[in-house]
Amino acid sequence: MTQETSLRERLVDAGVELVMTSGTASLGLREIARQAGVSHGAPRRYFPTHQALLSAIARRGFADLQARFAAATAGTTSPRGRLQALGRAYLGYALEHRGMFELMFRHELLTSEQEEPGRPRLRESTLPLFAHMAGLIATHRAEQAATDRPGAPEDSVPPASVTAAALWSNLHGIAQLWAWGSLQLVLGSAPPAGGPAGGTPDGDQLDRLVAAALDAHLGRGGA
Template identity: 35%
Template structure:
């Protein structure tokens, strides 16, 4: 059998049907799914590249071909998180009729994303564990934060545009205030400060609108 890193078969009992192999184009996605599951179960500090390879059914060396090291795979996970967050913010923004509605819709979408995708959300902000200079990461983060900035400024932003701004740049004070508010609520919910997951969703639904009312933006 060829030892190419993109074609590594999972161990199977002899004679078993449906022997799986990850071919070129599949392995990268499989490793990101494995990393997501590990971070959700163990937290980012419990993540290891070897465990991701084991769960994906490939050799320990296989992930290096696509990501280089653990930092590279976690950066890919964070990038995917920002892409999904950007999509959620864009969808929410498109349903609003005015500036206030855009800010509120994006705020609700931000918190919902964090609760629905805790592994990605946690990884997106762990700057010491990821490569924030990665071009794909910077583009995805810039798009997501650019959507928030545009809503706060009351200006349009065509989806697909790649603004230079990112959460790690010097942001607009009003945008940072809105971001801090919804990010703080999301973090409190994920950390259990607002009760179990479903209770937290209900608590946030009840408090987000009044909190936004108090924030003069």
């Protein structure tokens, strides 16, 4: 690793540490430089814009999430079972690493068309994840059809990509509403007065919420 690459990685490492411990509000260029132990002008030598550095930090989050997905689905062969494992891993990551999760899905980082040296295009991380989910849904439907399980008329079933988008939105909403404390309120498990609004649900709660989302979008069924 060259000195230039090493310093570039130090800046990204510093940003990851900051967003994990202090949230997205801590990700100013000066604060990242201070955390990395370099001059406040150093980030500009390796990242042409602030967004380029934020994209590199968020890319680390997607790499971590992809690794969690791989671990969660290892040994699970059915498409519905894999979707259940993916959903649980997604919620777990979102609730454990709220700052990074918020950064990863910032609109201007995901959709920018700018081509900048050293700036990862986050769509190259998000679109394959979405395509994988849509593929599992399509395979699940094909398996259901092959076993002649009753379901909705074919012409009333939305494309797998639309169902994947709705399921993803459902999971993302669960994560956000739990982080705000809203789901705990309606489910009768609000945190104690003065406690944090969010917190991480236990394993059974995660499983029930993901299973309910799958039932809503795929119909009731086993793993």
